[in-house]
Amino acid sequence: MSDPMAEIRASFFIECEELLESLQDGLQMMDDGESDSETINIVFRAVHSIKGGAGAFGLNDLVHFAHRFETAMDEVRTGRFVPDGEAIKIFFACADVLGDLVRASRDETPILDEMTAPVLDSLERLVGMEEEVEEEVEFVPAGIALDLGGLGDLGGGMGDLPPLDLPALDMPSPDLLSADGLPEGSETPDVAGDNDAQAALGKGFKIHFLPEPALFISGNEPLYLFRALRDLGDLTVRCDTSRLPAAEALAAETGYLSWSLVLLTEEPETAVRDVFEFVDGLCVLTIEPITNAALDGSMALPDLDVPSAQIPLAPGDSAETAPVETIAAEAPPSSPAQAAPAALPDRLAPGAAAAPIPAPIPAPAAAPVAPPAPIESAAESTEPSDAPSREAKNAPTQPRATVRVDLERVDRLVNLVGELVINQAMLSQSVTEAGLPANSAVSTGLEEFLQLTRDIQESVMMIRAQPIKSLFQRMGRIVREASAAVNKDVRLHTDGENTEVDKTVIERLADPLTHMIRNAVDHGLETTEKRVASGKPRNGHVTLTAQHRSGRIVIDVSDDGGGINRPRVLEKAIEKGLVSPEAQLSDGEIDNLLFLPGFSTAAEVSALSGRGVGMDVVKSSIQSLGGRIAITSVEGKGTTFSISLPLTLAVLDGMVVRVAGETLVVPLNAILETLTLTDDDIKQLGPETHVVQLRGGFVPLLDLGAELGYRTPEQSYVGGIVLLIGQEDGHRAALVVDAIEDQRQVVIKGLEGSYGRVPGIAAATILGDGQIALILDPMDLISQASGRTKDRSLSLSHAG
Amino acid sequence: MSLEVLAVDDSRTMRDMLNLALSSAGFTAHLADDGLHGLEVLEDIEPDVIITDINMPRLDGFGFIDAVRREEKWARIPILVLTTESADELKAKARAAGATGWIVKPFDPAKLVKALQMVAG
Numbered sequence: 001m002s003d004p005m006a007e008i009r010a011s012f013f014i015e016c017e018e019l020l021e022s023l024q025d026g027l028q029m030m031d032d033g034e035s036d037s038e039t040i041n042i043v044f045r046a047v048h049s050i051k052g053g054a055g056a057f058g059l060n061d062l063v064h065f066a067h068r069f070e071t072a073m074d075e076v077r078t079g080r081f082v083p084d085g086e087a088i089k090i091f092f093a094c095a096d097v098l099g100d101l102v103r104a105s106r107d108e109t110p111i112l113d114e115m116t117a118p119v120l121d122s123l124e125r126l127v128g129m130e131e132e133v134e135e136e137v138e139f140v141p142a143g144i145a146l147d148l149g150g151l152g153d154l155g156g157g158m159g160d161l162p163p164l165d166l167p168a169l170d171m172p173s174p175d176l177l178s179a180d181g182l183p184e185g186s187e188t189p190d191v192a193g194d195n196d197a198q199a200a201l202g203k204g205f206k207i208h209f210l211p212e213p214a215l216f217i218s219g220n221e222p223l224y225l226f227r228a229l230r231d232l233g234d235l236t237v238r239c240d241t242s243r244l245p246a247a248e249a250l251a252a253e254t255g256y257l258s259w260s261l262v263l264l265t266e267e268p269e270t271a272v273r274d275v276f277e278f279v280d281g282l283c284v285l286t287i288e289p290i291t292n293a294a295l296d297g298s299m300a301l302p303d304l305d306v307p308s309a310q311i312p313l314a315p316g317d318s319a320e321t322a323p324v325e326t327i328a329a330e331a332p333p334s335s336p337a338q339a340a341p342a343a344l345p346d347r348l349a350p351g352a353a354a355a356p357i358p359a360p361i362p363a364p365a366a367a368p369v370a371p372p373a374p375i376e377s378a379a380e381s382t383e384p385s386d387a388p389s390r391e392a393k394n395a396p397t398q399p400r401a402t403v404r405v406d407l408e409r410v411d412r413l414v415n416l417v418g419e420l421v422i423n424q425a426m427l428s429q430s431v432t433e434a435g436l437p438a439n440s441a442v443s444t445g446l447e448e449f450l451q452l453t454r455d456i457q458e459s460v461m462m463i464r465a466q467p468i469k470s471l472f473q474r475m476g477r478i479v480r481e482a483s484a485a486v487n488k489d490v491r492l493h494t495d496g497e498n499t500e501v502d503k504t505v506i507e508r509l510a511d512p513l514t515h516m517i518r519n520a521v522d523h524g525l526e527t528t529e530k531r532v533a534s535g536k537p538r539n540g541h542v543t544l545t546a547q548h549r550s551g552r553i554v555i556d557v558s559d560d561g562g563g564i565n566r567p568r569v570l571e572k573a574i575e576k577g578l579v580s581p582e583a584q585l586s587d588g589e590i591d592n593l594l595f596l597p598g599f600s601t602a603a604e605v606s607a608l609s610g611r612g613v614g615m616d617v618v619k620s621s622i623q624s625l626g627g628r629i630a631i632t633s634v635e636g637k638g639t640t641f642s643i644s645l646p647l648t649l650a651v652l653d654g655m656v657v658r659v660a661g662e663t664l665v666v667p668l669n670a671i672l673e674t675l676t677l678t679d680d681d682i683k684q685l686g687p688e689t690h691v692v693q694l695r696g697g698f699v700p701l702l703d704l705g706a707e708l709g710y711r712t713p714e715q716s717y718v719g720g721i722v723l724l725i726g727q728e729d730g731h732r733a734a735l736v737v738d739a740i741e742d743q744r745q746v747v748i749k750g751l752e753g754s755y756g757r758v759p760g761i762a763a764a765t766i767l768g769d770g771q772i773a774l775i776l777d778p779m780d781l782i783s784q785a786s787g788r789t790k791d792r793s794l795s796l797s798h799a800g
Numbered sequence: 801m802s803l804e805v806l807a808v809d810d811s812r813t814m815r816d817m818l819n820l821a822l823s824s825a826g827f828t829a830h831l832a833d834d835g836l837h838g839l840e841v842l843e844d845i846e847p848d849v850i851i852t853d854i855n856m857p858r859l860d861g862f863g864f865i866d867a868v869r870r871e872e873k874w875a876r877i878p879i880l881v882l883t884t885e886s887a888d889e890l891k892a893k894a895r896a897a898g899a900t901g902w903i904v905k906p907f908d909p910a911k912l913v914k915a916l917q918m919v920a921g
Contacts (some may be wrong), residue, residue, distance in 0.1 A: 004820050012813035045810070045855050052884050053813040056906035217869075219878040219900035220919060228918045275918060278901035 011404065012053045013106040017470065019046040020099045024473045027095055031088045037077070043091070044073040050102065061111040062101045068120055069094045072127045081127050089480070090122045096477045204233065204265050205272055208286045210258040215282035222259065228275045233265025262290065407503070410463050414650050417453075417460045418747035424453045425768030461647065465500035468546045468555075471510060472497050475517050475544055482521040483540075488528055490521050490540045499546040501553050505645055508625055509555070512618040516557045516641055517542060519615070524559035524639050534636070536560070553647060558640035564633040566590045573599060591631045595619045623779065626652060626669055654775060655723070656742040656767065660710035665746055665765055665775045666735070672726045674740065679718050688713050692722065692734045699724065701734045702785050704776075708760065725778045733782040748775065759784055803920055804828045806847040808838035808864060809882065810856040814905070818851060818882075821909035827916070835859025839867055842874060849920035850879045851903070851912075854894065862897045869898035878919035882907070 026043035051066035072094075075081035083091065097119050104111050207229075211222060229235050237259055244256040263272065272287055279285075428446055436442050472494045483490035501509075525531075525540035532538060541560045546553060566587060573579045573593045585593075593599060597616040622629045627645040646652065646669075654665035675681075682701065683691050690701040701722070706713040714720075722734040746765035751758060751774075760781035761774050805827050807818040815831045822829035830845055832838040834856040850868065854861035861881060868874045878900040881891075891902055900919045903912060 008813060008816040008820065011816060015812045041855075042857070045857065048855055048884070049811040049814075052905050053811060055884065056813065056817055218895065218898060219869075219876060221878065224878075224917065224919060228914075231917075278915075278919060 009057055012057065013102065014404070015053065016050055016102045016106075019050050020095065020102065021470060021473055022046050023095045023098070024092075024476060027088060027091050028476070030083065030091075031085070035082075040073070040077050044070065044077050047073055047098065050098065054105070057105075059105045061116075062098075062105050065101055065116050065120070066098060068123060069098060072123050075127050083126075087126050090119065090126055092477075092480055093119045094123060096480075099477075204290050205263045205269065206288050206290045207261040207263060207272065208258065208284075209261065209276075210284040211279070212282050212284070215279050218278075218282060220279050220282065225275055225279065226259075226261065229261065229263050229272065232267045232271055232275070233263050235264075236262045258284075405463075410460075414460055414464065417457050418650065418749070421453055421457055421747055422766040422768070422770075424449060426770050429768045457651070461502070461650065462500070464503050464650075465647075466503050466506055467498045468501050468506060468553075469494075469497035471506050471513065472544055472546070474510065475513060478514050478517045479521060479542055482518045486522055488521065488525055488540055489538055490525060490542055492517075493541060493543045494545070495543070496546040499548060499553065501546070501645070502647060502650075505553070505625055508621065509643075509645075512621045512643075513544075513555070513557070515615075515618050517544070520557055520559040520561070520639070520641075523561075525561040530562070534562075548647075549644070553645045555643040555645070556640055557643075558638055560638040563635040563637055563639055564591055564594070564631075566635075569593055587633075591633055594631065595629070620779075623669070626667060628669055650748060651745045652748050652765075652775065654744065654746045654765070655740060656744060656746075656773065657704075657721075657723070657737040658739045658741055659708070659737050660705035662705075662708075662710055663741070663767065663771055663773045664704070664708075664737075665773050666723060666778060667762070667775065668743065670725050670778045672724045672732065675722050675724065677717050677720045677722055677736075682717055690717060694724070694732075694734075699732045699734045700785075701736060702782065703736045704781075705736075705738070707781055707785055723778075725782060733778075733785070735778065735781075746773075746775065802826050802828065803848040803916060804830065804845065805849050805851060805916065806830045806832065806838060806841055806845065807851045808832040808835060808856070808861070809851075809853040810834050811853070814853065814882070817907075818912075821907070821912050824909065825913045825916075827913075835861065835864030835867070838864050842868065847877060849916055850877055851882050851916075852879060854881060854883045862893060865894065865897040865899055880915060880919060 022042055023046035026039055026046065029039045030043065047066050047070045051063055051070055054062040054066060069091075072081075072091075076083055081087075097116055100115060101111055104115075209222065209225075211220075215222075226235065226237055238261070240258045240260060241256070243258070265272075269287060269289065276283070276285055276287075424446075428450065431442055431446055475494075476492050479490055479492040520542045521540070525542070526534070526536075528538055528540075531540065543556070543558045543560075545556045545558075548554075570579070570585065570590050570593070573590075573596065574581050576598060578593065578596050578599060579585065594615045595618075597614065599614060599616070619629050622643055622645070625645055627643055630642045630644075631639065632642070633639040652665075653668040655668055655671060657664050657666055677692065681692050681694070683693055683698070685691055691698040692701050693699075701717065703711075703713050703717070705711040717736050720736045721738070721740060722736055725733050725735055746767070748763045749765055751761065751764050760777055762777035762780075763775045765773055765775055767773050805822050807815060807822065807829055808831075809815050809818065810833055815833075819829045819831060830841055830847060832841045835852070836859040838850070838852065839859070852861045852864055856864075859867070861883075865879055865881070868877065868879065879898065880901045880903050881894040881899045882903050882905055883894075884905045894902065901915055903915055
């Protein structure tokens with residue numbers, strides 16, 4: 001990404017996500033009953049900023065929608081519209097659509113009318129906005145606004161000019177001067193007098209410029225205007241000091257200086273007017289074309305029988321800047337008394353109404369107030385600190401210490417740290433093998449190295465970590481849409497949103513979580529009537545929490561619905577042939593039937609969950625993240641699904657085992673238990689088919705060495721070590737290995753890039769001794785094997 | 801002429817774009833996230849000109865301009881207001897708060913530079 005605009009564009013979309021997040025936060029706060037102006041402003045600002053950025057990239061559809069949304073929020077902001085719960089729902093919907101549009105713009109997919117039309121209709125009905133004639137003009141990259149007119153009165157009669165040290169001050173007013181706008185202006189001389197019928201020849205302009213005091217207060221500077229004019233052509237400037245009275249008669253609030261300029265240029269008059277756009281209304285300005293004839297009179301300026309300072313504007317000419325910069329430097333501060341500072345409160349009044357600062361200037365005489373202190377407190381007082389998001393925004397007063405880094409670079413670092421970990425393990429092993437005593441300098445040094453390596457690894461993993469908040473916020477939308485679809489009143493509560501989780505985990509969690517949330521709304525919660533009948537609050541509640549627990553992330557999805565209807569679940573499972581009618585199942589076992597493939601695809605379901613995705617798919621996607629999912633349910637009180645995930649996908653807790661001379665790693669989360677086989681445990685069902693009898697059930701036995709083709713199946717497995725693997729469908733299998741060597745964290749090295757997908761193998765790792773070991777995908781291995789055993793028409797699947 | 805410019809905007813995108821436009825023009829850009837941050841930056845640098853957004857958290861553009869204008873040492877710094885709004889009322893407010901000029905977003909970099917030169921040489 002070397003194109004800076006492309007980079008900014010990319011970062012714009014990242015910023016949009018953040019803005020969408022604060023938008024959701026703000027709306028949530030409004031929904032929770034906060035109606036202070038800062039909350040509303042957060043919402044407004046988020047939409048406004050998206051619009052602003054979108055305009056810069058010509059994303060007109062996005063601008064258009066954001067503009068409508070913004071207009072509605074402006075109604076709220078100004079108090080013309082007070083939103084109720086229904087209105088906030090519509091705002092939420094708008095925020096969702098805005099997010100869709102942002103993503104569509106990012107991915108350059110077309111934005112269709114039907115994406116926006118329904119919410120815009122609701123918005124219109126709500127706020128009663130008439131369809132505006134599109135203000136496209138506003139969004140054309142147009143540059144500088146010209147219209148500053150009508151503002152001259154704001155500063156009229158205020159401010160002052162410095163007492164310039166100039167000779168002969170009691171001169172009469174020359175004709176050229178216009179007194180327009182001067183407080184004590186007496187007459188308006190005929191400035192345009194010599195502008196008779198002469199056709200403009202486009203050779204240049206005669207400009208007369210009489211600044212009002214307000215011009216200086218606004219920070220405008222004649223010198224710079226003249227410089228800008230000079231860029232247009234040859235410029236001659238004459239400063240008219242004739243109106244300067246004697247020093248003792250100098251009235252502070254009056255402007256005395258004016259300038260007559262001749263600009264020789266081929267540029268049109270509009271170019272000249274453009275230069276004065278910011279001072280329009282703050283000065284008396286006449287611009288008239290000059291003719292060749294006029295030019296013959298050398299300066300085309302009326303003779304001024306007064307001392308006049310001619311300022312040739314040449315770069316680097318220091319004398320040139322002197323008079324003007326004196327003005328710049330001295331005007332308000334040096335004002336005798338009443339001048340600028342005294343005038344400030346009045347001038348500020350209109351602005352202060354919209355500003356968070358009440359603009360309290362104690363007394364006019366107490367001129368310049370030191371701003372930072374009062375502002376600090378004013379700003380703080382408008383920001384209640386209970387909202388974490390706002391705390392976060394308030395906290396850094398320093399420039400934000402964040403760096404945006406390409407994910408690839410982070411991943412390379414993660415990878416390198418992985419190598420470091422492996423290297424360190426190899427080094428440790430060699431030291432051990434060398435027989436060095438544990439208290440030797442090498443050993444203790446190595447110990448520290450080990451510690452540091454772990455710290456580095458953790459820190460690097462943290463770089464990839466993100467607060468889970470973005471994911472939770474997406475779930476807010478799912479709840480809103482799902483509850484609307486099934487006509488239930490549901491509120492989503494979230495907790496632990498700042499829990500940090502690996503970026504990839506967050507991404508891959510979105511689908512299963514979405515499904516679980518839909519399920520909770522659709523199946524978990526009772527209908528409103530039922531709730532009311534059973535004395536529960538009308539509103540159903542779905543709660544989403546995240547927390548770190550013993551090195552893992554635990555995410556709970558709970559509802560306060562009726563709980564799992566176990567008799568019904570069992571009945572259905574029997575009906576579908578998933579369990580035998582005689583089976584005696586515990587509550588937990590019945591609950592876990594929900595995870596069986598083919599269970600929830602059944603359609604008591606509304607259109608909502610009827611996507612053919614069942615909890616079995618949820619479970620397998622969680623497991624593919626190295627996670628586990630558990631379910632607890634209390635009748636009448638609700639159901640909780642608990643997902644436990646590793647902090648990262650880059651390392652894995654594994655059991656190192658040996659089979660037929662090979663070292664393999666089995667993910668720990670797949671292993672339910674390990675046991676050594678006795679004669680009693682094993683039942684042989686066929687020449688190559690064994691089962692393990694386990695607490696009343698039968699579990700198929702798989703010889704790992706044979707499955708992977710390392711050896712032929714053994715005749716007897718007595719004394720063999722077995723890893724009991726829990727399959728995602730609730731079935732189990734026993735993997736026979738030769739020995740268990742170790743239990744450790746291993747760094748995952750993908751194989752698919754080099755070898756494609758290898759059945760039964762998830763990845764590889766490098767062990768401490770430098771040996772490469774394959775990481776098994778036990779689920780895959782078992783399903784492959786059971787495919788074969790099914791071919792042999794042998795089904796042992798139901799081991800409760 | 802190379803100018804030192806303080807650009808105050810709560811939108812990172814806008815700051816990035818201002819930064820790009822300003823540095824491409826050979827100006828030195830100092831960036832701030834909002835009005836309060838802008839005031840802090842002002843304590844450390846002396847810009848030739850300030851560009852500020854209006855709608856910002858913590859301290860908005862009006863409050864920021866107001867504060868700058870009230871501080872003697874900053875009172876003369878030209879300030880351009882950057883906004884999507886073009887309503888006269890808003891301009892009037894900014895002018896009343898002490899702004900020097902006005903730039904409508906999205907801005908054309910060339911015009912931005914021209915406007916800067918017009919108010920700050």
